[in-house]
Amino acid sequence: MISPSFSSLTRRTFLRNSAVASAALSLPTILPSRLFGQNAPSRKITLGFIGTGNIAQPHMEALLGFDDVRILAVCDVDKAHRDTAVAKINAGYGNQDCRSYNDFRELVARPDIDAVLICTPDNWHALNAIEAMRNGKDVYVEKPLTLTIKEGRELVAAARKYQRVAQTGTQQRSSKRFHDVAEFIRNGGMGKLERIEVLIPANNKYTGATWKPEAVPAGLDWDMWLGPAPWAPFNRQSCHYNFRFILDYAAGQVTNWGAHYLDIAQWALGMDESGPVEVIGDGEFPTSGLFSTATKVDFTCRYATGVSLRCRTRYDGISDGNVRFFGERGWVDVSRAKTTASDPALVTEITAQSGKGATKLAVSTNHHDNFLQSIRSRARPISDVEFGHRTTTVCNLGNIAMQLKRKLRWDPVKEQFIDDNVANRMRERSMRGPWSLA
Amino acid sequence: MAEKSIVGPRPKASQDPFRAYEEWFVASPDPWLEIIKLDHGTDRTFGTTVRSMVMNAEPDQRPAMEKRLLQALASPGITDVGRTFVCRQLALIGSSACVPAVAALLRDPATVDAARYALDGIDDPAVDAAYRTSLDVLKDRAKAGLIGSIAMRRDAQAIPALHAIAAKATEPTEVRTAATRALERLNGKA
Numbered sequence: 001m002i003s004p005s006f007s008s009l010t011r012r013t014f015l016r017n018s019a020v021a022s023a024a025l026s027l028p029t030i031l032p033s034r035l036f037g038q039n040a041p042s043r044k045i046t047l048g049f050i051g052t053g054n055i056a057q058p059h060m061e062a063l064l065g066f067d068d069v070r071i072l073a074v075c076d077v078d079k080a081h082r083d084t085a086v087a088k089i090n091a092g093y094g095n096q097d098c099r100s101y102n103d104f105r106e107l108v109a110r111p112d113i114d115a116v117l118i119c120t121p122d123n124w125h126a127l128n129a130i131e132a133m134r135n136g137k138d139v140y141v142e143k144p145l146t147l148t149i150k151e152g153r154e155l156v157a158a159a160r161k162y163q164r165v166a167q168t169g170t171q172q173r174s175s176k177r178f179h180d181v182a183e184f185i186r187n188g189g190m191g192k193l194e195r196i197e198v199l200i201p202a203n204n205k206y207t208g209a210t211w212k213p214e215a216v217p218a219g220l221d222w223d224m225w226l227g228p229a230p231w232a233p234f235n236r237q238s239c240h241y242n243f244r245f246i247l248d249y250a251a252g253q254v255t256n257w258g259a260h261y262l263d264i265a266q267w268a269l270g271m272d273e274s275g276p277v278e279v280i281g282d283g284e285f286p287t288s289g290l291f292s293t294a295t296k297v298d299f300t301c302r303y304a305t306g307v308s309l310r311c312r313t314r315y316d317g318i319s320d321g322n323v324r325f326f327g328e329r330g331w332v333d334v335s336r337a338k339t340t341a342s343d344p345a346l347v348t349e350i351t352a353q354s355g356k357g358a359t360k361l362a363v364s365t366n367h368h369d370n371f372l373q374s375i376r377s378r379a380r381p382i383s384d385v386e387f388g389h390r391t392t393t394v395c396n397l398g399n400i401a402m403q404l405k406r407k408l409r410w411d412p413v414k415e416q417f418i419d420d421n422v423a424n425r426m427r428e429r430s431m432r433g434p435w436s437l438a
Numbered sequence: 439m440a441e442k443s444i445v446g447p448r449p450k451a452s453q454d455p456f457r458a459y460e461e462w463f464v465a466s467p468d469p470w471l472e473i474i475k476l477d478h479g480t481d482r483t484f485g486t487t488v489r490s491m492v493m494n495a496e497p498d499q500r501p502a503m504e505k506r507l508l509q510a511l512a513s514p515g516i517t518d519v520g521r522t523f524v525c526r527q528l529a530l531i532g533s534s535a536c537v538p539a540v541a542a543l544l545r546d547p548a549t550v551d552a553a554r555y556a557l558d559g560i561d562d563p564a565v566d567a568a569y570r571t572s573l574d575v576l577k578d579r580a581k582a583g584l585i586g587s588i589a590m591r592r593d594a595q596a597i598p599a600l601h602a603i604a605a606k607a608t609e610p611t612e613v614r615t616a617a618t619r620a621l622e623r624l625n626g627k628a
Contacts, residue, residue: 230522287486290479404493422530430559431586433584434579434580434613437590438589438620
């Protein structure tokens with residue numbers, strides 16, 4: 001977003017003038033990149049973090065290593081996380097400039113921040129991202145993109161309306177291994193594709209049939225942590241990391257790992273802006289206790305082409321997923337660790353064919369850099385939010401089907417179930433006041 | 439030759455204290471009665487049973503399910519968690535039939551969110567009317583949340599009231615902001 005009023009302003013003039021303003025505001029004198037045009041060599045992209053816990057840490061560490069990036073601020077409703085993040089960033093830059101916020105709305109209101117990374121629990125993603133984009137920020141949203149199908153469509157609409165770059169944190173698309181397999185499948189390398197099988201790690205966490213509310217730790221703004229979710233008392237098992245096993249905040253391993261591996265299946269199928277037409281599931285959910293997401297995942301989608309995609313829990317203890325494509329020539333299987341195939345020659349062929357097929361998938365070797373390059377070029381990133389939304393939709397279709405335990409027909413154009421009112425109502429959730437997607 | 443029973447017909451519980459005790463001992467509680475006692479951290483197995491029944495009900499069975507949910511909602515002593523639970527089941531199968539009972543919850547800031555969970559997905563002008571009426575009663579974040587529901591339901595009849603709220607200096611910022619954003623959406627600008 002380049003303001004016309006700045007287009008004829010030299011960087012030096014602006015720096016001189018803004019230094020006074022910055023001093024008055026007591027803000028760091030790093031200037032947002034949009035003020036200098038897309039190709040200014042000395043421009044830095046200014047970032048903020050919303051959510052600084054578990055998954056934010058590697059993002060910070062990586063982005064501190066980019067010379068053309070400055071992280072100016074962080075937001076977290078847990079002061080302990082917030083302070084740790086500020087210390088890490090200040091140590092990285094050797095200064096004391098990083099500011100911190102409890103309320104994300106204050107961070108995204110800062111005019112000197114170009115983009116934000118959203119690393120909050122899933123129930124917050126849509127609200128964080130939409131508010132950031134409304135304030136002119138580009139966004140990198142951790143997977144799964146949103147908690148519900150409705151939120152995902154609203155998030156995509158906001159990205160288009162405000163013309164923001166919006167990257168989903170499905171970083172496997174920036175891996176050559178996954179790229180090459182997806183491109184190979186897309187170009188018919190396995191002959192006619194018959195089916196796809198995805199394995200995701202088990203959720204083996206169990207806290208008992210009952211639990212007790214606990215005192216909210218000092219420094220944690222619990223009401224803000226809950227945000228749009230129904231009110232519930234604090235329990236340490238329901239907060240950091242483990243929130244993903246509670247349906248009010250997340251959708252379990254289906255979205256935690258499925259968001260990565262179903263994404264590769266969608267990519268390989270050319271379904272980045274569409275999805276399956278049918279889903280049936282038979283998962284198992286805890287009948288009591290704090291955790292409520294599926295402990296056993298098993299659902300199957302069918303695409304209009306006839307290809308089926310089955311996603312289920314693995315019980316071999318491996319903390320990774322994998323996606324296996326079955327076609328006329330056998331099977332090929334890809335995970336973060338390796339690519340294997342029914343015939344080892346296929347693995348060699350996949351590498352050799354990379355970039356040579358009629359259909360060439362977008363290439364990225366670094367998910368952060370892809371986002372930063374997109375901020376400069378205004379091109380859509382490799383994991384554009386539409387793609388992230390469509391993959392998250394597959395996850396959510398599976399979760400809904402596993403709960404309803406009946407075959408559901410899905411219209412990927414209208415994004416609604418056919419002749420199933422209950423399923424359609426499960427596409428969205430009301431938000432606790434004052435929060436709203438509006 | 440058929441073997442003769444050595445037990446014979448059992449007496450009714452009302453005639454046999456042991457039979458009455460035995461029936462009490464093995465009886466499983468009615469989950470529809472148990473859900474009104476739900477609380478944070480307690481065993482929610484009965485809730486899971488009810489939810490399964492609600493989700494798996496055939497369309498022609500849903501009115502009966504809805505009726506039982508409304509009976510639970512009207513139960514004296516229903517807990518806050520029980521009320522929210524019932525409303526979230528009505529969010530799945532609720533119809534026009536539940537609007538009067540649930541709309542009564544809109545006027546209390548302690549129950550308005552639960553009521554919106556049930557009503558937001560029901561395509562009935564009576565819901566919109568109830569929401570508009572409640573705008574005058576609620577304050578602060580409860581009011582902002584209700585305005586959000588009005589916006590998402592695209593109730594154009596609420597536009598005059600929303601204009602008034604957006605322009606009212608005495609309204610809290612979050613309420614005025616909610617009204618402004620609702621108007622953007624209702625005017626097709628959001």
